Every structure is written in structure tokens, then in C-alpha cells.
Amino acid sequence: MKAAVLFEAGAPLTIEEVQVSKPGPREVLIRTAAVGVCRSDLHFIDGAFPHPVPTVPGHEAAGVVEAVGSDVAHLRPGDHVITFFTAFCGSCEMCVTGRPSLCIDSSTRRAADAEPRLALANGTPLAPFLNLSAFAEMMLVHENACVAISKEMPLDRAALLGCAVITGAGSIFNDSQVRPGESVAVIGAGGIGLAAINAAKIAGAGQILAIDPMPEKRDLALKLGATEALDPSSETIVKDVLKRSGGGVHYAIEAVGRPNTAELAWNILRRGGTATILGMIAPGSSVSLKGHTFLTGKKIQGSLLGSTRFPIDLPRLVRMYLDGVLDLDMMVAERIGIGEINAAMQKLREGHSVRSVITFS
Known part of the structure; x- marks a missing residue:
């Protein structure tokens, strides 16, 4: 699959062929439909916030479930989903007290000695970016890093819910x-x-x-x-x-x-x-x-992330949009292909663009 890879902070992203692993226990493989270009990505790309490289940035996305691993309880192939970068375990103090956005339990990540979720074509592992690495045609994530939504919801607008809107x-x-x-x-x-x-x-x-x-x-x-x-x-x-x-x-x-x-x-x-x-x-x-x-x-x-309770709040926001209460249409400044990502980042640096949304066919 194609993905936008960051090899060095401050350098442009490059479009590369990337390998994606098969879904393991409690993991979901998602075909990315749309991903927002968010200023938070820019902080990491420009080096204001340090992050291991090489990596595939991107964290505000929506797509369709392609496959699920073992022990996945609430998702199945064909489901439309919104992703979010704070994958929650569901059992730690933060989760059971209603604050899943603050969960940092390591059980939602692959073990350090396991096969990486993403790798370059030559086998070089790619560091996971905020549990998602969404600037790619596919995402492999923990099942608690996404929520199924109504298939009536346009996925290019649904992507915005994964960060900007819930925040x-x-x-x-x-x-x-x-x-x-x-x-x-x-x-x-x-x-x-x-x-x-x-x-x-x-x-x-x-x-x-x-x-x-x-x-x-x-x-x-x-x-x-x-x-x-x-x-x-x-x-x-x-x-x-x-x-x-x-x-x-x-x-x-x-x-x-x-x-x-x-x-x-x-x-x-x-x-x-x-x-x-x-x-x-x-x-x-x-x-x-x-x-x-x-x-x-x-x-x-x-x-x-606005202290969001993901399984509860995201479907409600989707319903608000479908009912004409929540306005997402005006937030999308442009729809672009993955090859235009560096130009979209530059617009963010200049402060003019509201939201560029990358769409995949």
C-alpha cells in the first residue's frame, strides 16, 4: 500500500510503498477512506514534539473494516468506523472512571518483540504514530482505537470527528x-x-x-x-x-x-x-x-480530545450531523490526494487553511 512517510523531522513527507501486517488479537485492519490534515501532525513533522522515525503520521481518519483478528468483540468486516488516537484498554482507572481519553495502558500496543504493524518495503519497521499512522491506504489498529458508525455518514466528514470535532x-x-x-x-x-x-x-x-x-x-x-x-x-x-x-x-x-x-x-x-x-x-x-x-x-x-467517551459520544455526534444540527461541511477547505500532503502542511504553517481532507478511492 501507499503511505506518506516521515524520515526526518523538518523534512517533507515522501510517498512510499509500505507493508502492513495481518491483524493480531484484538486488532482491526481498516481501509482508509479519508484522513484530515491536522495541525497536531504538523507539530511532530516539524519537530516541535519529538517522535521516533521513520513513521507514518496522521491521526484523524475514517474508513471501512477489511479484516479483524481474534478476540475482536464489536467490529466486523464492512463496518464503517471513525478512528481516534487514544486507544483505550477499558479496564484501567482512567477507563472505569469514564475518562478513556486519558488511558495509556500498554495492552493496546503490540509487544516490543512482535512483528511491527507497518514496515517499509525493505523490511525497515515504521514507528507507530499515535496508535494510528493514518496517512496511508490502510490502518492496522487496536479495536478500541475505533468506533463503528452509521453507514449513512459520509466518511470524508466522519474523519473530522476523530480529532478536531471531538476535541x-x-x-x-x-x-x-x-x-x-x-x-x-x-x-x-x-x-x-x-x-x-x-x-x-x-x-x-x-x-x-x-x-x-x-x-x-x-x-x-x-x-x-x-x-x-x-x-x-x-x-x-x-x-x-x-x-x-x-x-x-x-x-x-x-x-x-x-x-x-x-x-x-x-x-x-x-x-x-x-x-x-x-x-x-x-x-x-x-x-x-x-x-x-x-x-x-x-x-x-x-x-x-475533549474528554470524549468514544463509544458514546462519537455515534451521538454522527447523529447530530445527520439530523442537520452539527455542521461539518463548512469545515472542509479542500479534498486532496495523498500526493498533495506537503502542500496541505504548508497551508497549515501559513495559517490559512481550515481542514484539508485526504481522500482515497
């Missing part, structure tokens, strides 16, 4: 539990931020502020439910948000991954408000908050 929507529905009439500010109007904006609208937020430096993204945010759109480069951005929201927002969602935007999320909260940090802040970076501001009862929290 953004989950920050509203799960992490913040926004109630009707409350105010929300979303910093960053990329795929994750737009999903948060759309979810805030669904949740009935009374005021939804979109904060992004790109005019085209601010316009898209307004179409997806934002009531106002602001440019964070303004020297008075904090004062502007405080004034427009009557003293600060109830919830601030940071979807960029920089210290200054995390600090902005904290500074635009009202007393007792909550900031949720979704962006991947690079290792070694720190966020600075003034000590006396903790006396206002404000809270700051991190989140991984």
Missing part, C-alpha cells in the same frame, strides 16, 4: 458543560476552534466570541455560530472582550497551543469562569498567570 465539541459538552445563555470565547478558529464554536451554538450559549487573526477564519466562525469575531492582535483585546461580555466570559476555549493564547484565555474570564486549554503547547514552554488572579475563583484546566 472542540467535547470542550463544550464535556469539559465546560455549557448551559443555555452562558458566554463562551474561543481562541483560534481552525478545525478544533470551529467545532467548539458550533458546539457552543448547539449548547445554547448566549454569546460566542471567536478570536482569530485571519479574517477568512473569523468570517467562517460567524457562519458556524459565533455572535462576534475579534482580532487577537489588537492591543486592547482583553479590554474589548471584558467590555463586550459584561466583565468576562463564563468559558474560554484555547485552541491554538501557545503560552500567550493560554494566558489570554485566563485573562478574559469573568470571576468564577473556566479556561480550557486544548492546544499543544510545545515542551519547555510555560504559561504565566498572576498569582492574585486566583482569588477571583477562576479555573484553568487541560483537556485531551
Whole structure:
């Protein structure tokens, strides 16, 4: 099969012939239908976050089950599935307390001495990328790294649910539990931020502020439910948000991954408000908050994949889309082939593209 391989951080991806192993116990072989090009991939490709190489990046995908290994309980060939990168074991403390997105149990990975799931044509093993390695025509994953969905769901839109949407929507529905009439500010109007904006609208937020430096993204945010759109480069951005929201927002969602935007999320909260940090802040970076501001009862929290309960939340989001409530169509900027992946990465670096989706025939 063909896959996009990263041989060195900072270098372009190259399209290579890759071998995929047969599914072992509790493993599922999936024919990839579509995969989103996410900024999280770019962090690893550009070296901001270290990762073993060579590897096949990609982690936001949907496809069709081709084959299953032994002991697979809930999936069968022909099922349409959405994948997600935090494969969960189902029995650790995180899983049994309803936090499967935080599971790191090693039982979902192949043993170190086992045959690799992926290898180059010459036999060189490929390091697993976030349990998925989705920039490829096939994925071989643990059964708890995917969920079956309705076959009515278009797979090029379903792919977005595997990262951007569950992260953004989950920050509203799960992490913040926004109630009707409350105010929300979303910093960053990329795929994750737009999903948060759309979810805030669904949740009935009374005021939804979109904060992004790109005019085209601010316009898209307004179409997806934002009531106002602001440019964070303004020297008075904090004062502007405080004034427009009557003293600060109830919830601030940071979807960029920089210290200054995390600090902005904290500074635009009202007393007792909550900031949720979704962006991947690079290792070694720190966020600075003034000590006396903790006396206002404000809270700051991190989140991984919107604290999603995958088998429960993903089918619900699919139903929201099919019912016309959740808008995924406007989030897709373009559909491309695997050979155009480096151009899509460059668009991410420049900050203009919302979501490029790679589709496979």
C-alpha cells in the first residue's frame, strides 16, 4: 500500500510503498477512506514534539473494516468506523472512571518483540504514530482505537470527528458543560476552534466570541455560530472582550497551543469562569498567570480530545450531523490526494487553511 512517510523531522513527507501486517488479537485492519490534515501532525513533522522515525503520521481518519483478528468483540468486516488516537484498554482507572481519553495502558500496543504493524518495503519497521499512522491506504489498529458508525455518514466528514470535532465539541459538552445563555470565547478558529464554536451554538450559549487573526477564519466562525469575531492582535483585546461580555466570559476555549493564547484565555474570564486549554503547547514552554488572579475563583484546566467517551459520544455526534444540527461541511477547505500532503502542511504553517481532507478511492 501507499503511505506518506516521515524520515526526518523538518523534512517533507515522501510517498512510499509500505507493508502492513495481518491483524493480531484484538486488532482491526481498516481501509482508509479519508484522513484530515491536522495541525497536531504538523507539530511532530516539524519537530516541535519529538517522535521516533521513520513513521507514518496522521491521526484523524475514517474508513471501512477489511479484516479483524481474534478476540475482536464489536467490529466486523464492512463496518464503517471513525478512528481516534487514544486507544483505550477499558479496564484501567482512567477507563472505569469514564475518562478513556486519558488511558495509556500498554495492552493496546503490540509487544516490543512482535512483528511491527507497518514496515517499509525493505523490511525497515515504521514507528507507530499515535496508535494510528493514518496517512496511508490502510490502518492496522487496536479495536478500541475505533468506533463503528452509521453507514449513512459520509466518511470524508466522519474523519473530522476523530480529532478536531471531538476535541472542540467535547470542550463544550464535556469539559465546560455549557448551559443555555452562558458566554463562551474561543481562541483560534481552525478545525478544533470551529467545532467548539458550533458546539457552543448547539449548547445554547448566549454569546460566542471567536478570536482569530485571519479574517477568512473569523468570517467562517460567524457562519458556524459565533455572535462576534475579534482580532487577537489588537492591543486592547482583553479590554474589548471584558467590555463586550459584561466583565468576562463564563468559558474560554484555547485552541491554538501557545503560552500567550493560554494566558489570554485566563485573562478574559469573568470571576468564577473556566479556561480550557486544548492546544499543544510545545515542551519547555510555560504559561504565566498572576498569582492574585486566583482569588477571583477562576479555573484553568487541560483537556485531551475533549474528554470524549468514544463509544458514546462519537455515534451521538454522527447523529447530530445527520439530523442537520452539527455542521461539518463548512469545515472542509479542500479534498486532496495523498500526493498533495506537503502542500496541505504548508497551508497549515501559513495559517490559512481550515481542514484539508485526504481522500482515497
